[in-house]
Amino acid sequence: MAMAAGEPSLNLQVFNILIMVISLYIFCIKLHIPIKFFFFFFDDGDEFRPPGLNRCGKSCRLRWTNYLRPDIKRGKFTPEEEQTILNLHSVLGNKWSTIATHLPGRTDNEIKNFWNTHLKKKLIQMGFDPMTHRPRTDIFSSIPHLIALANLKELMEHNSWEKQAVRLQNEAAAQMAKFQYLQYLLQPPSSMSPAAFSNNNIISPSNVNIPNDFDTFDLLNSLSKDSTLPLLMEPSSINNIPSSFMNTSNNNSTTTIQPSIHDSIPFSHLPDLESCLISKDNMVQTSNFSVLCSTQGENSPTSPWRLPTSDDLSPATSSPPPAIPPVTNTGGDDCSASSYEGGPSSPSSIWPELLLDDPLFHELA
DNA sequence: AAACACCACAACCGCTCTGTC
DNA sequence: AGACAGAGCGGTTGTGGTGTT
Numbered sequence: 001m002a003m004a005a006g007e008p009s010l011n012l013q014v015f016n017i018l019i020m021v022i023s024l025y026i027f028c029i030k031l032h033i034p035i036k037f038f039f040f041f042f043d044d045g046d047e048f049r050p051p052g053l054n055r056c057g058k059s060c061r062l063r064w065t066n067y068l069r070p071d072i073k074r075g076k077f078t079p080e081e082e083q084t085i086l087n088l089h090s091v092l093g094n095k096w097s098t099i100a101t102h103l104p105g106r107t108d109n110e111i112k113n114f115w116n117t118h119l120k121k122k123l124i125q126m127g128f129d130p131m132t133h134r135p136r137t138d139i140f141s142s143i144p145h146l147i148a149l150a151n152l153k154e155l156m157e158h159n160s161w162e163k164q165a166v167r168l169q170n171e172a173a174a175q176m177a178k179f180q181y182l183q184y185l186l187q188p189p190s191s192m193s194p195a196a197f198s199n200n201n202i203i204s205p206s207n208v209n210i211p212n213d214f215d216t217f218d219l220l221n222s223l224s225k226d227s228t229l230p231l232l233m234e235p236s237s238i239n240n241i242p243s244s245f246m247n248t249s250n251n252n253s254t255t256t257i258q259p260s261i262h263d264s265i266p267f268s269h270l271p272d273l274e275s276c277l278i279s280k281d282n283m284v285q286t287s288n289f290s291v292l293c294s295t296q297g298e299n300s301p302t303s304p305w306r307l308p309t310s311d312d313l314s315p316a317t318s319s320p321p322p323a324i325p326p327v328t329n330t331g332g333d334d335c336s337a338s339s340y341e342g343g344p345s346s347p348s349s350i351w352p353e354l355l356l357d358d359p360l361f362h363e364l365a
Numbered sequence: 366a367a368a369c370a371c372c373a374c375a376a377c378c379g380c381t382c383t384g385t386c
Numbered sequence: 387a388g389a390c391a392g393a394g395c396g397g398t399t400g401t402g403g404t405g406t407t
Contacts, residue, residue, distance in 0.1 A: 057392080058377095058392080059376070062375090063375085065394095066375070066376085067375070067376090096396070097394070097395060108394090108396085109376090109396095110374085112395095112396070112397085113373075113374055113375080114374090116398095117372070117373055117374075118373090
């Protein structure tokens, strides 16, 4: 490995490179240029980050908009804000920035976090799908209902002295199931359309899906014979709907049927969260049965199978009883947790097979 | 007191949109 | 028209605090 004549020695080359590096270093120090600047091509970020601070301009902007901005409101969300978020989310979905424009002082990030950590869980706990704001129909949401059924069954077995009252309640349960099935069938197909968000939806033949199968007609006939339930299709009878079926907070006499219409309004069927949310350890949530018991006048405080009512949940408030989440099928594909289609493809095949065939249901009905 | 689980929230990430050159 | 930078947005993660065992 003889070195060619006139070619600088290896030591000299290294020395020259060293001199260049030192010169560059001094140059950078004099001009206050960070050395890191020359290694920007190794930076994995898409923006240049100033030395010393591991922050890019983007994160600084986020820090300002989400935290440092002086007009940001601190503290917990008020119930009004909570309700606003719920209402807006039912209409807008996860458009956090749009929702934030309606809540001065709150950032989209804050609202998003609040939703993910609080409101979503609340809705799930209440048995509502946080995406559709409608009663969930998956098996997990049905578990509290089934537990309530099981408890009721057990109580029935051990409390023969109240068989008569239980029988009445079972009849009411069957009627309620029929009613909810009918209500389900009568849902407008475009229940998720913006027009459906209006709280002034009035039931009328024009906005009601006339059922087209015989099962439904049979059900209608059976209901019309039943004095317990009103004739829904006759406007004159709408005012006769028992108050428990109606949103009692609506004092307007414009014949607005809350249960069925509520079911078509993504959020309006929800009661005030504070008034109906039950503590975590209470397995019996706002279920059909809590409403059912209260509607039949059999829900005496001493009754052994008494389930919580809205009064139990919030004695101080006079808010209406929670809406009736339809008795849910277990695993039906009409309204999955994340993809509600707004209407059943074959309504008559959903309830009877999956829910009404439930042995517990048969025993009770 | 320590370990662990859970919760709340700021921060980050990746993507899309928009304005500028 | 296309490239680029910055802003905006929604989903996700990291982390510190708190409660529980």
